[in-house]
Amino acid sequence: MARTRKSAVRPRQPGEIERFDEANSARLGLICVQERIPADYTRWDLELMVEGRVARLTCISPGEYGGVPHGLDGDFATALNMIYLEQGAPDSGEVVITAYQLLQKAGFTDSGQYYQALQDSLDRLKGATYTASESWRDKRHERWTTVKFNIIEQIDADTQDGTAYGHGTLLKIRLARPVVQSLREQYLKPLDMTFVLSLSRSLTRSLYRMLDARRYDPVNLAEPAEVLRISLQQWARECKLLETVPARIKRNLESAHAELIERGYLRSVSYEGTRAATVIVYEFGDLPASLPAPEPSLQVIPDAPVVDALRRHGVVVPVARKLVTQFGENHVTVRLEQFEAILAGGYQPQRPSAFLVDVIKDQSGKYASGQTVLPPAPKPARPAAKPKRLPQPDLAMEAEADQINDQLTREFRALPLTEQAARAVTQVRMFVGRELRDSHLKSLLAAMLAGDVDPLTVRDEVTRAACNLQLPEFAEALRAAYSDG
Structure with missing residues (x-):
């Protein structure tokens, strides 16, 4: 083998x-x-x-x-x-x-x-x-x-x-x-x-x-x-x-x-x-013994309850966290309830976790009444009935989500600088940790603590890069900015 x-x-x-x-x-x-x-x-x-x-x-x-x-x-x-x-x-x-x-x-x-x-x-x-x-x-x-x-x-x-x-x-x-x-x-x-x-x-x-x-x-x-x-x-x-x-x-x-x-x-x-x-x-033979072992620099931050709820439906942890970061806890919670209501109405998606992610990301209202109907479910247990019309979503939901995101931003800004920097580094490590050396992350952390880099900007930029499928470019920029040389 x-x-x-x-x-x-x-x-x-x-x-x-x-x-x-x-x-x-x-x-x-x-x-x-x-x-x-x-x-x-x-x-x-x-x-x-x-x-x-x-x-x-x-x-x-x-x-x-x-x-x-x-x-x-x-x-x-x-x-x-x-x-x-x-x-x-x-x-x-x-x-x-x-x-x-x-x-x-x-x-x-x-x-x-x-x-x-x-x-x-x-x-x-x-x-x-x-x-x-x-x-x-x-x-x-x-x-x-x-x-x-x-x-x-x-x-x-x-x-x-x-x-x-x-x-x-x-x-x-x-x-x-x-x-x-x-x-x-x-x-x-x-x-x-x-x-x-x-x-x-x-x-x-x-x-x-x-x-x-x-x-x-x-x-x-x-x-x-x-x-x-x-x-x-x-x-x-x-x-x-x-x-x-x-x-x-x-x-x-x-x-x-x-x-x-x-x-x-x-x-x-x-x-x-x-x-x-x-x-x-x-x-x-792998020493000098005078070289000390590194100190663990892992930041363990408790997940929001909605992340655990998404995980129970099969959404992997990094994707769940990215969704909550991108759309806000309130938006994700509302869409999760919408997803559960659709399932309770009899719809059986082939891949529930993928369907849930699509419901959360949807910006077109395709799961709302009068819009695109749900995709066909595989092998229905009984003869297919006329597609159910889904209830109209709350028209103020997006605005409310924006308000929640603004609130989360204010709460982030209210944190001590050390905590902001730690959370930003954790976000970077989650998305592109494999592409960076520990020295890059330590240099980035030092720059944030010194006031040269804004932790909120770092957090938002890595999230934006993930959404736009530009994580390799983001990692390359960090390596160039915080290289050992």
Whole structure:
């Protein structure tokens, strides 16, 4: 099975990494690094030291899902965390994405084998129950807590044809509450996702994520260690390996070590001590260690209730936010009620989410009485009746929407400059974050805080660019204005 990757990618130094992952999940290594496991491997227990105290981590998974989460499951779990952050870290904990997009994010090709692998992985991530006793870091209160959770709390899959995932399957996935809280509180560690996607095997990718998390102090995530020493037996347990014989542990990890050394992430892997007390020593090659890890610059802003309402009807989060920004909450709410009234009248659109977006965007009144009738619905349940005449819309609706938008603008202006700038940067990141480096966004933020650039203008311009399909040009202008040089 082919995997999209760039074999020439070298690891970036920690201070240059612009992507992040949830630090608790990464440090605890919730996913077994082995690519294949026996079907009866349905439980593991781990004891670990947390600030001088013994803590415990347990995983119990139903046998029908193929054992505990392992192998590619780690790729999909990481991708979901990344996507959740990209979609603005909503308090609902929901990620809305197609199966195809999720495969692309995780670095896999559009093939039936990978769609089946994705479906199996999501089932395992939902079925496995974890208990972290006094080992889950609560960043807000700076303490260790006990949590019990499933990495995925709920999966809603619109599979259209049958039950198997395919290219157009729309997924609504709700992540575990403890993971969501950690992400929203920015308990994050840097993760070089480009390097992860370039690694050839799931074993190597899993071991890389484990090593990269283990080298950070869980209380102070500022600087990664240059050398990591750990008991070989303890390391095997933390990787959730079934092997306990030192020679076999070494052999299982040998290929992953070789690739990480070849790619420059590790400088060397060596062993110290006796056979009964072997210590594995990792020396990292992606430093200077004096370069600190970047501070997360994510801005988490609660969504308006109408955004959640649009999401429940299948509108993906970025589109929902764009609609509310463009038309205002009042306009979108009125059109949402109009949409629901049309459905209550018996109309069944082929794609409800697309129809809802069209109702919101409509400026011609085509859904009003006396104007263009609704498009034909597929396969009506009963003989088609004469098209229903829809009620006349409120003639003052557009003017009211303008008034609401003016009010929202005044409220934005009343915010402190720092909050205006943060919201503008969040808007830019949402639409063109992938096209910009973190340095561009930091320079833009500094310019707004210095009074050289108006945050409201930035917010409106990126929204206008999105509506006019000119986001690439907008991103290019920002890169030119705030380049490193």
